[in-house]
Amino acid sequence: MGANLKVVPGREIDPKTTVRACRPRARGAQVPSAATVLVIRMNAAPMILQPAATPSVTVGDLMSRRLVTIDPDAPLSHARDLFERHRFHHILVTEGARLVGIMSDRDLLKGLSPFLQTMAERTIDVDTLRRKVHTIMQRKVITTPPTATLDHASARIVKHGISSLPVVDPQGALLGILTWKDILRWLVHAAQGPAGLSLAPGPR
Numbered sequence: 001m002g003a004n005l006k007v008v009p010g011r012e013i014d015p016k017t018t019v020r021a022c023r024p025r026a027r028g029a030q031v032p033s034a035a036t037v038l039v040i041r042m043n044a045a046p047m048i049l050q051p052a053a054t055p056s057v058t059v060g061d062l063m064s065r066r067l068v069t070i071d072p073d074a075p076l077s078h079a080r081d082l083f084e085r086h087r088f089h090h091i092l093v094t095e096g097a098r099l100v101g102i103m104s105d106r107d108l109l110k111g112l113s114p115f116l117q118t119m120a121e122r123t124i125d126v127d128t129l130r131r132k133v134h135t136i137m138q139r140k141v142i143t144t145p146p147t148a149t150l151d152h153a154s155a156r157i158v159k160h161g162i163s164s165l166p167v168v169d170p171q172g173a174l175l176g177i178l179t180w181k182d183i184l185r186w187l188v189h190a191a192q193g194p195a196g197l198s199l200a201p202g203p204r
Contacts, residue, residue: 059153060146063167063176069094072134097173101137111136143168
């Protein structure tokens with residue numbers, strides 16, 4: 001885990017971007033692996049961390065096993081409580097141990113009436129809290145096995161424009177979740193080698 005890292009010139013990115021993968025587009029250009037290049041904004045300056053050598057790290061090594069899940073027949077009021085309590089952006093929907101869907105905080109906002117807890121609130125608005133999770137969840141979930149390499153998982157995150165990957169076994173049982181923050185945390189940990197890491201801002 002003590003891989004040396006170097007900073008290579010980055011390209012200007014949208015100020016709202018926190019972390020995103022970056023690959024050269026020129027044909028024939030040397031393309032780094034998805035897990036070894038991340039664009040990071042520090043003090044509004046984009047930078048790229050690139051490990052000189054990528055250790056053999058799998059999804060199972062980095063995934064979080066502490067999960068918050070919800071039943072597909074649970075009411076949206078319960079989902080709202082979970083979002084407010086844990087302050088995350090996605091809830092995994094399971095039937096027993098099997099992953100059957102995923103719901104984002106944006107999905108929840110779309111499923112609830114905008115008039116809730118306002119002076120204009122009516123009974124029909126309150127009724128939206130009784131809707132079931134399965135009526136608004138996303139059933140097509142992008143997942144990864146625990147044996148996948150970090151490069152492979154990172155490439156899926158970039159390809160599908162998502163921020164996390166539920167980790168499942170061949171039977172679809174939920175094992176954990178891997179987020180872009182887990183990948184970034186590994187990169188930062190890898191930077192704590194004997195030589196350390198000197199960060200220089202990329203072009204503005």
